[in-house]
Amino acid sequence: MKPWIVNDKMEEGMKMVLGIDIDDVITDTSAALMAHAKIHEAEVCEKGEILDHLPQVMRGEIHSPKVKLYFELYMAKIMAGASVKDGAVATLKRLKAKGHRLVYITARGETKFPGSREMTMNFLKSQQLPFDEIIFDSFDKLKDCLDRQIELMVDDSVKNCEDLVNGGVQAVLFSSSVNTGIATNLYRVKDWDELETYLDHLAK
Numbered sequence: 001m002k003p004w005i006v007n008d009k010m011e012e013g014m015k016m017v018l019g020i021d022i023d024d025v026i027t028d029t030s031a032a033l034m035a036h037a038k039i040h041e042a043e044v045c046e047k048g049e050i051l052d053h054l055p056q057v058m059r060g061e062i063h064s065p066k067v068k069l070y071f072e073l074y075m076a077k078i079m080a081g082a083s084v085k086d087g088a089v090a091t092l093k094r095l096k097a098k099g100h101r102l103v104y105i106t107a108r109g110e111t112k113f114p115g116s117r118e119m120t121m122n123f124l125k126s127q128q129l130p131f132d133e134i135i136f137d138s139f140d141k142l143k144d145c146l147d148r149q150i151e152l153m154v155d156d157s158v159k160n161c162e163d164l165v166n167g168g169v170q171a172v173l174f175s176s177s178v179n180t181g182i183a184t185n186l187y188r189v190k191d192w193d194e195l196e197t198y199l200d201h202l203a204k
Contacts (some may be wrong), residue, residue: 014203015099019145019153019169021160022106022120023058023079024176026092026129030058031177032082036074044070055178059157060107060139068112076115079108084127087192094196096130098203105144105153109137142167152202154195158182172198 023029037050045066062068108116138144141160145153152170155161161171173186189195
């Protein structure tokens with residue numbers, strides 16, 4: 001069995017419960033954060049507190065009171081301005097039409113990103129992004145996936161994906177600027193077309 005496949009014996013045409021991260025999977029949030037931090041980081045944080053710790057910051061890790069303040073002041077606005085990745089809307093609509101259940105599982109939420117919950121709901125509606133359920137304030141994605149009986153999780157965090165696979169949940173790593181240089185045995189997709197092809201293969 002391949003290391004990223006937990007269960008590869010699916011019935012033909014099987015519908016899956018899919019867990020999908022938002023930031024850097026559906027939206028290009030790290031690019032929006034980098035652009036903002038290059039201009040505004042020094043207004044709140046020490047030099048490099050955001051830009052030098054981008055993977056951690058994208059996971060919602062607060063390593064100083066100043067980063068916490070930056071989150072409170074700016075992150076909801078940054079998330080709202082992030083572009084949707086090419087192919088995401090069309091692919092998600094096709095996946096839902098094929099009968100898959102779409103559960104967005106995200107660290108966004110009021111715990112660390114004030115204002116992000118309402119903003120996200122409005123953003124998803126405005127972009128016509130389909131979903132069946134959203135789990136906000138997700139800081140233990142393995143637990144949330146097990147609780148919701150997620151069969152496959154798509155995330156850009158290597159750590160999250162490895163924790164999921166080790167915990168018995170199938171995971172796919174979505175390539176992003178925060179993980180491209182990390183060596184891993186996880187199955188990796190570069191874009192939404194490649195992800196859809198992979199999911200179609202699993203369902204056959």
